[in-house]
Amino acid sequence: MKPSAETTPAITKMACCEWVMKKTNSHNQNCSSLHNKEEVGARDEQNPITFANETKDGPNASSLVCPSMRLRRHKMLRTLLLFAFALTCVVFAGHVEPVLGNTDGVTSIFRPLSQPAQEIKELSVLVLAICGSIFAVVAGLLVYAIVRFRHRAGDELSEPPQVYGSNQIELAWTILPLLIVFVLILVTSRTIANIQNRKPPPTAVQATVIGHQWWWEIRYPELGIVTANELHVPASDGRGSRPTFLKLQSADVAHSFWVPLLSGKTDLIPNRENLMWIEPTKPGTYPGNCAEYCGTQHARMLIRVVVHPPDEFERWAREQQQPASVEPSAAPGRKVFFANSCVNCHTIGGTSAQGKFGPDLTHLMSRETLAAGAAPNTTDNLRLWVGDPQKIKVGCLMPNMQLTDEEVDQVVAYLETLK
Numbered sequence: 559m560k561p562s563a564e565t566t567p568a569i570t571k572m573a574c575c576e577w578v579m580k581k582t583n584s585h586n587q588n589c590s591s592l593h594n595k596e597e598v599g600a601r602d603e604q605n606p607i608t609f610a611n612e613t614k615d616g617p618n619a620s621s622l623v624c625p626s627m628r629l630r631r632h633k634m635l636r637t638l639l640l641f642a643f644a645l646t647c648v649v650f651a652g653h654v655e656p657v658l659g660n661t662d663g664v665t666s667i668f669r670p671l672s673q674p675a676q677e678i679k680e681l682s683v684l685v686l687a688i689c690g691s692i693f694a695v696v697a698g699l700l701v702y703a704i705v706r707f708r709h710r711a712g713d714e715l716s717e718p719p720q721v722y723g724s725n726q727i728e729l730a731w732t733i734l735p736l737l738i739v740f741v742l743i744l745v746t747s748r749t750i751a752n753i754q755n756r757k758p759p760p761t762a763v764q765a766t767v768i769g770h771q772w773w774w775e776i777r778y779p780e781l782g783i784v785t786a787n788e789l790h791v792p793a794s795d796g797r798g799s800r801p802t803f804l805k806l807q808s809a810d811v812a813h814s815f816w817v818p819l820l821s822g823k824t825d826l827i828p829n830r831e832n833l834m835w836i837e838p839t840k841p842g843t844y845p846g847n848c849a850e851y852c853g854t855q856h857a858r859m860l861i862r863v864v865v866h867p868p869d870e871f872e873r874w875a876r877e878q879q880q881p882a883s884v885e886p887s888a889a890p891g892r893k894v895f896f897a898n899s900c901v902n903c904h905t906i907g908g909t910s911a912q913g914k915f916g917p918d919l920t921h922l923m924s925r926e927t928l929a930a931g932a933a934p935n936t937t938d939n940l941r942l943w944v945g946d947p948q949k950i951k952v953g954c955l956m957p958n959m960q961l962t963d964e965e966v967d968q969v970v971a972y973l974e975t976l977k
Contacts, residue, residue, distance in 0.1 A: 665818040672820040673837045681749045763802040769813030769826040772855040773930040783878045786917035787930045789863045792871035801837040817846030838865040854953035860931025881908030882920045891972025894965050923977045941970045
């Protein structure tokens with residue numbers, strides 16, 4: 559039903575009144591909010607510490623601090639605690655060795671026992687000290703800025719001071735890094751020169767280390783000795799300096815010779831000869847490894863540097879210069895060994911076995927490990943290695959000769975005479 563002419567003006571009048579009331583209420587609310595803000599601003603201008611006093615920790619402080627502020631504080635506190643925990647771990651790590659003792663199986667560049675390793679350690683400590691100081695300064699300034707200038711309730715009502723740069727600060731953070739880099743370059747260059755420019759004295763031992771997949775061939779040209787996976791050197795003592803100078807070569811792919819306690823890493827590159835030297839001062843056995851990925855069994859291409867007192871080294875050299883021993887009781891195993899293709903890969907001094915592809919076996923049982931450190935040199939491991947090399951070193955190039963159990967026992971008995 560359409561409204562009559564008499565009711566239409568009344569409806570229109572009521573709608574207009576409702577619209578005016580809505581606008582009035584909205585205006586009043588805006589004015590009230592504006593007045594409140596002006597009062598808060600005026601109050602804070604008259605007494606700047608009023609708001610700070612209201613938000614102090616107290617019985618009702620939680621009602622005055624918004625949840626987001628509490629969350630930010632908790633995150634900041636958690637970050638600081640994590641930083642403190644990490645710093646504590648770093649400090650504690652430096653004292654683990656004196657407390658728990660030092661094991662022979664653990665190698666570290668921070669326990670040098672040779673002159674090159676000592677110089678590398680001194681350089682490393684200097685670099686770590688400089689970098690640690692820079693980190694401490696930057697982290698400290700960062701933590702200070704986070705705490706000092708963190709967001710606080712009421713910051714929306716004021717604008718922080720505007721800083722448009724500082725010539726002094728910009729000069730400082732430009733010149734200081736340049737000086738630090740310059741110092742590091744000079745010290746590093748001096749250390750490299752001291753290590754690489756060392757000339758061998760007349761008493762030096764000369765050795766050639768050849769990297770294979772995955773074992774080490776070691777030759778002493780002046781002594782006429784060929785061995786594998788163990789580098790025997792004399793120690794320098796009060797009677798004189800006896801450094802060992804090494805020529806590093808590769809027979810196949812790139813390798814890297816690294817014994818952390820004695821020297822830094824040096825690569826073995828095909829068709830190239832690199833040089834390095836070590837001068838250990840303390841007798842003992844020091845483990846090392848190939849530090850350049852060279853294939854499947856890279857992780858098991860280990861090397862042992864055996865450091866002897868000078869007199870003991872001379873005795874070891876005389877023993878290694880002797881031909882392989884011949885024992886009649888091992889004749890069956892010797893026959894099996896020479897009847898198979900073992901002689902095509904291995905050399906046994908004083909016999910017709912003159913292979914060049916595998917390790918020299920003339921004095922096999924004088925070594926502490928088999929397969930370049932993959933297993934201790936025991937009778938059981940030797941039997942397993944001869945029977946199926948893949949059970950000890952998967953992917954190695956030594957084939958399974960498909961020997962019977964009896965033949966394996968005979969070959970093992972023969973190899974155990976090679977001392």
